[in-house]
Structure formats: structure tokens, C-alpha cells
Amino acid sequence: MSLDSNCSKELMKFTQGMQVEVLTDEDGLKGAWFAATIIEPSGEDKYLIEYKTLTNDDDTEFLREDIRACNIRPCPPEIIVVDGFKVMDEVDAYYNEGWWVGVIAKVLINCNYVVNFIEYDEKITFNQADLRPHQDWLNGKWVVPSDV
Structure with a gap:
């Protein structure tokens, strides 16, 4: 972007x-x-x-x-993720002091996930604590991409 x-x-x-x-x-x-x-x-x-x-x-x-x-x-509102993420969920991953948009590529054990950063052609493993559901700020409102 x-x-x-x-x-x-x-x-x-x-x-x-x-x-x-x-x-x-x-x-x-x-x-x-x-x-x-x-x-x-x-x-x-x-x-x-x-x-x-x-x-x-x-x-x-x-x-x-x-x-x-x-x-x-x-700042986006907190969304509690009770059941974890699934493959292809769009997430923000906390990495290098900021939030980066990625997609869950693989679900691992112990609440760990491989996140694919398509724009950078890179995959990194994260714990669920360093992930949040991706939200977009559109027309003065927070929306989850699946709601768009």
C-alpha cells in the first residue's frame, strides 16, 4: 500500500x-x-x-x-480470539516493533502459527499472543475484512 x-x-x-x-x-x-x-x-x-x-x-x-x-x-479495538486462528485467516503480526498484515499459512502446536507475508515473500512463526485479527479502518469505522 x-x-x-x-x-x-x-x-x-x-x-x-x-x-x-x-x-x-x-x-x-x-x-x-x-x-x-x-x-x-x-x-x-x-x-x-x-x-x-x-x-x-x-x-x-x-x-x-x-x-x-x-x-x-x-488503535483498533481488541478482538478476543477464543478458538485460535485457522489457515487463511488474515492477521496482524507484531514484528520489528510494529503490526504487519499477513495470512495464517499453517497451524502449529502450542498456539503457534506460521504467518505468510505475501508482499515480502516471507514466512515467520508466531505465538498467538503476537497476533491479532486484521481489521481495516474504513470511513471512520473498524471493519473485519470478511465484513467488507
Whole structure:
């Protein structure tokens, strides 16, 4: 997903201190959503945010960036997964400090799953604790892709 393709929809207004997720175009991190806090508006349809997990080059403080509003979304609501995931379920996997979209490729024992990241042609094993059902932020609402 290119960042600009995400920018055509109606923009949400964010308030100082709001917990959000941010899509970045940083090399090696494209396509992942990262937890952040809104610090303040920083121009027309832009906000200064502070990441919760990404730090500056010398790891002394959390990274701050000006981000376009269309690349910011509220944190998704928690969906409790009681029976685990099935093959072909679309999930977000917590990896490299962010949430990446993938598909369950294989169910293993002890609540472990092989997740296929199609865009990167890579498969990685995750515990269920590091997965969440994938949701999309569409027209100001959270929707599960099967509901679209």
C-alpha cells in the first residue's frame, strides 16, 4: 500500500495525547503500523507524533515525526480470539516493533502459527499472543475484512 493511496479518504481529527497507530514509509518498515501518541497538530492535516517503540539513532529517546493525518488511525479495538486462528485467516503480526498484515499459512502446536507475508515473500512463526485479527479502518469505522 502506498501512503498516498491511503490519503484520499476523509480525514479524522486527532487530539493531543490520543493513542494511535501510524503507517510509515521508512525503508524496511513500509506497510507496518506502529503505536504512537499524538503530540500536537503540526500544519494542515499533519500531526507531530511520538512513537512508543521506535527510537532515535542513539536509542536515547522515542522518535518523533510529522505525519500526514491520512497515515494515522485510532488503535483498533481488541478482538478476543477464543478458538485460535485457522489457515487463511488474515492477521496482524507484531514484528520489528510494529503490526504487519499477513495470512495464517499453517497451524502449529502450542498456539503457534506460521504467518505468510505475501508482499515480502516471507514466512515467520508466531505465538498467538503476537497476533491479532486484521481489521481495516474504513470511513471512520473498524471493519473485519470478511465484513467488507
